[in-house]
Amino acid sequence: MDFFFKKPTKNAREAMCQASLDLGNREIETNHKRNAEESLKDLTCHEHARVVNSGNSAIMIAMNNIKGPVLLPDQGGWTGFKKIADFLGLKISYLPTNHGIINLEVLDDNIKLKTPHSLFITSFAGYMAEQPVKEIFELCDERGVILVEDASGSIGDPQRSLACGDHAHIIVASTGSPKIINLGSGGFISTNDPNMLDNSNFLLKTLRPSPVICAGLVEAIKEAPDTLSKTLQACNFLKKEIKTVLFEEYRGINVTIPSKNPKPMARELRKKIPVNGGGMISTCPRYDRIKQPAVCLEIKNLEIKSLKNENLRKIAEITNKIISDFM
Ligand SMILES: Cc1ncc(COP(=O)(O)O)c(C=O)c1O
Structure with missing residues (x-):
């Protein structure tokens, strides 16, 4: 009985090795980034996608576009949601859940009561149990709340319920270790809102990924x-x-x-x-x-x-x- 901790797949590692040999060639580096972002658009069905250097960077870019209170599940979320909201000085409200799982009536009551600007969730509460993301999205959309889905655990959902741009205003994910896309580092953000990324030019530049991660991402998305x-x-x-x-x-x-x-x-x-x-x-x-x-x-x-x-x-x-x- 042998158990092995996850490492990047062979194809991803080979692509990353080749990209590291090409470091310094601007044209090839730009191509790796462009290819990764095209693959992310296909994957999420969002019109815009950017690769960044970590999952928390993607969350920071999403939150930097948000003004009002941020609503977070009372458990089963990601600690970075709170830390980044605190860092950006955003007010946080907590949503009572059933062991992390969001109940739609409770969500509706909390939206009316706390008037949040956004709701940040992970696709699986605590990686343990699937959230009803589509229903959460429909409610948020109707009530003018931006739903941000952290899809670090759900990229490539065969049912297309999770990590699907049709059911999230913004998708963020980590591609660090040991995630579903496991490149050791990196992350991404996707959305249909072009303003969100245009407003984030400085952060996107500051938090840019290595071309090696971009090359690995193209292969890892396939798997x-x-x-x-x-x-x-x-x-x-x-x-x-x-x-x-x-x-x-x-x-x-x-x-x-x-x-x-x-x-x-x-x-x-x-x-x-x-x-x-x-x-x-x-x-x-x-x-x-x-x-x-x-x-x-x-x-x-x-x-x-x-x-x-x-x-x-x-x-x-x-x-x-x-x-x-x-x-
Ligand atoms: C659900 C989730 N989101 C975001 C992150 C942060 O990712 P990163 O380490 O790439 O910043 C993690 C890290 O474990 C995570 O589990």
């Missing part, structure tokens, strides 16, 4: 649907096999197990399921997962070749044994 589908399938399998999990009925790219003693339970899991090159066990409560004691199996962190059925069965068996020991 994203397969990576996401296999990660979703693996989580689905584990949610059925493991005794006590949260969000069994939802699509997600990690598996969350409620626990009274998350820290010792996580230590035991790390010992029994070692991962070459990184880790895959995290603990809660945590804003960017769930606000209750739990342990998460971060299946999204693993190489696709580690997600064989025999390996998944082994993870379930070990986890079930540890759950019993910690009852």
Whole structure:
């Protein structure tokens, strides 16, 4: 049973190697950026896209275009949302959720009460459970609220419910490690609003990506649907096999197990399921997962070749044994 921490795919690494040999050639560098942005437009179905040097940079550019209060889920978001809003001096309001999942009536009430200018969400609450993004978008659009979807975990959704420009005013994502598009660094922002990017020229220049990342992105985008589908399938399998999990009925790219003693339970899991090159066990409560004691199996962190059925069965068996020991 061998588990490997995710690294950029072979095709992405080869493209990045070649791009690094071409560094200094302005024409080739510009082509890499242009090609990456064309691929992003196809991927998101948004009319405008820019590659930047990280996911947080993309969030900063989105927030820099926003004046009024920012509405954030009370859990299951991304800590960067709050930090960047604080940095830019934007007022923050929190939206009560069902363990991170947004309820549309509650959202509507909160929009009326708090009059936010924008709502920032991740496609999967805490990477754990799919948000009803299309319905959230329709409500936000009707009420004049800008929906920003952080699609770091959902690029290439085969159902086209997530990371889809038809259901988000702005999409942002990290392509850092270990995301669905995993290039070690980088990120992007896309939208149909040309003013948003025109207004951000200075930030876009300051936060520009390396041409090496742009070259890798073109290759990685092609592989994203397969990576996401296999990660979703693996989580689905584990949610059925493991005794006590949260969000069994939802699509997600990690598996969350409620626990009274998350820290010792996580230590035991790390010992029994070692991962070459990184880790895959995290603990809660945590804003960017769930606000209750739990342990998460971060299946999204693993190489696709580690997600064989025999390996998944082994993870379930070990986890079930540890759950019993910690009852
Ligand atoms: C959902 C989400 N958004 C954004 C980021 C920030 O990405 P970066 O490290 O590329 O700035 C992360 C990082 O883990 C993340 O998990």
